[in-house]
Amino acid sequence: MTTKDDALEALSALLGERLNRSQSDRDLHGRSEGHFQDMPPDAVAYPETTAEVAEIVKICRSAGLPIIGWGAGTSLEGHALAPRGGVTVDFQRMAAVLEVVPEDMVVAVQPGVTREALNTELRATGLFFPIDPGANASLGGMASTRASGTTAVRYGTMKANVLGLEVVLPDGRIIRTGTRAPKSSTGYDLTALFVGSEGTLGLITELTLKLHGQPEAVRAAVCAFDTFQGAVDTVIATIQSGIPMARIEFVDAASAAGFNKAAGTDWPDAPHLMLEFHGTEAGVAEQMERFAELAEDFGGQGFRWAEKAEDRNALWAMRHNAYRTILQAHPGSDPITTDICVPISRLAEAVEETAAEIAASGIPGPIVGHVGDGNFHALLLPQLGDAAQKEIALRLSANMAERALRLGGTVSGEHGIGMGKTKYMRAEHGDAWDVMGAIKAAIDPDGLMNPGKLLPGN
């Protein structure tokens, strides 16, 4: 066992200026987009190769130093904070698209590639990577939190779109999971185990991702509803009738008002569904027609169709900017994000209970949701420095988690656990949480990989 100083010296010798111990860089990597205190690491490492990552891990291990992966820093539950110090491994210099294989519809990337950078690179191939969590997150980070977003209803989450990984284990060994073959039945699905493990079992140094063909035709639309129940009934009927929606998003009246203010739209003061259809020209036309019929049955009205690509892009930019737009409309607030997911049959109930409780609390809390997945977010907005409001907001958030479990759902649809939601893990998983703990102890017996996150006893 060496000392921390010796280990940091050894890392400096390995990486030169790519080990940064400056206060400013440590601070930068000690912050998150969530409502957490700053928790900076002792140093930030910028490896360029998998071999360097393995060396970093071995050196840190020799001194018992925690190791925290860092992608784009966009996670919302404090996943990349360093509550016990240690070394943050920032993958910004491992951001190459390594190989595109169009015949297999797969791509190999380093973990620091962002989803937008990947799709820019893919533009000429006729293929794209669909997972879209809103933020321009890194693909390593997206795998680590099992991210999803607006397109999961059609293309699945990261779970369905990561075919294989290269991982540096806590002891410095480098393993590969999965292959480029479309499926396999050869043992434990380690790919699926590492996806969503939030850096607690190792560092992902390469990903093999599934790509999809760029659809021949894309159309988007917005439709208002009298009630949330009407919107949800439309979603259920749509999915059951097999209309392969590419996106089906809910925004509440408060969010719609925010869009009107920020983007100059004139949506009615009502809940809305935002939609996207992918397919052949004829297929999309048929999907749109069938959807419109269903929506009308459940009180949908005032369809606005975005025919042109620029109108469509403006629509989704508005949806992606909802978080920022809402914040701007509520200056001086101290936002708390939420993220619950329930069986679709219980979604109307979950949203209506949540909306009613927020309305009664006096704290603003617009709701948006990936309703095709049963997943929604309330952005709770207590005033900064108002301890009473903050407590109310935290109680609303806790009640949402409890509600998700009561209705047969999960306390996180896509943001993950990090530091923010370990308190709900026992209620959701019971003894299965201890099975996660046993796996963690087997693979990372010293508990050095991203400590303080996800697991029991942290």
Next chain:
Amino acid sequence: MTTKDDALEALSALLGERLNRSQSDRDLHGRSEGHFQDMPPDAVAYPETTAEVAEIVKICRSAGLPIIGWGAGTSLEGHALAPRGGVTVDFQRMAAVLEVVPEDMVVAVQPGVTREALNTELRATGLFFPIDPGANASLGGMASTRASGTTAVRYGTMKANVLGLEVVLPDGRIIRTGTRAPKSSTGYDLTALFVGSEGTLGLITELTLKLHGQPEAVRAAVCAFDTFQGAVDTVIATIQSGIPMARIEFVDAASAAGFNKAAGTDWPDAPHLMLEFHGTEAGVAEQMERFAELAEDFGGQGFRWAEKAEDRNALWAMRHNAYRTILQAHPGSDPITTDICVPISRLAEAVEETAAEIAASGIPGPIVGHVGDGNFHALLLPQLGDAAQKEIALRLSANMAERALRLGGTVSGEHGIGMGKTKYMRAEHGDAWDVMGAIKAAIDPDGLMNPGKLLPGN
């Protein structure tokens, strides 16, 4: 620690006649459909509840008795044999469909339900469970081997269609993984870990499965090709162009000849693709037209369309009976099944090399494959009792595994590892196999769950 006899007494006391120690029942559960020696257990248990399964596990554990799960006995790699004796837990009395929730498109089932029984039960709901490995396997067994089959190209494998599980752990604790919500980011994906774990981590006592809407229109077809390369190029072009094939199956000329003999068809002496299209009436018509154009570009000819349901059913019955049909055409043979899966870009190469080597060996070995997944099987047919032929067949099988790995694929697309393929695990997974071993040791430290299968050191 009690003795084996004490444990078997305790099991008799718990289960009465539902603990069977007769030679005939032990023999029945000591046989497999693979080319393995018989390996009977000491007793066969027929639990009716999860609580009984937990008791069985605790009693067996107290005496160090192995515990082996048994579904329909259709696995092909000796998964359910009892090389160290112990108690086989046969789930035939836990075969209830517990709850169908049409709004959520999910069903909860006990592990002994077979896929055909489930679909019979679902018929009136407008929903179906698509995974179709050919055999009428149990759903618990299908989850345990991560089964797939002819429809995985459209609907995914068991990995994509198991939402949650109830599992009895090796220490008798009962856990639940997953929820009925469509997605979750709350920690390690234990559902995905148990799917494909072949009973080595616990016994699955309940499954929550994803259902799909019965398609409005279904059409099937068969198309002959001059060369296998033409068939594969058609598959690649089809998938890349986004035609959502429900089934796209390859059969070689020898298999086609077998069909002609068994079913009285008159297919030409050539490789074929067998196809199925699901969608709306207009959508299926468009898919069929586009597919036919692509197929013609690559030498496809002589389309036979199965318009009627009975013709379609006859077609797929023929495909499902291929194994039996081929066996009947080669009486006195000692069949060896194979199951490799490669990236689709390497599929033509993999099949052509395999076919050439089989042809040169003098042993019959018809090839069929789920080509949309890059997965194919050669059914190798040495003569029973001919040691030299058997050795040649085993070498052909080993060469296929080596070929799969050389081409970036996997030694099993869907049959699993069991006792038959542990010898290839190191080559496919390297140190990742030891990670599987570490997980096994953490969850089943006494190594009692289905010993001798899948893992290192077994």
